[in-house]
Amino acid sequence: MCLVFTCDQEDRVLATQMAPGNCPYCGGLVSCADVESEWRFCFLPFYSKTRRKYYCTFCRRKLVLHPST
Structure with a gap:
């Protein structure tokens, strides 16, 4: 018997x-992009999260905002 679980x-x-x-x-x-991430387990969605990601339009680096203290 073999069980195969697929996560995506x-x-x-x-x-x-x-x-x-x-x-x-x-x-x-x-530039900033609103990105929705959806995790699936056995082809059924079980987790979804929307976040904002920042990147440079010239060098395409991901930029991280640090909260000010």
Whole structure:
């Protein structure tokens, strides 16, 4: 007897827009994207989360915002 479980994660971009500021690495423009992540277990969705990701439009680096202390 063999059990096979499949887990899958799918990311879908909901919207993109320009963000204020410049990239600290190359000075390019910063863009933000609203991304919805959905985890599936045996082809059934069981977890979904929407988050905003920032990246540079010139060098394509992911940028992380650190909360100010």
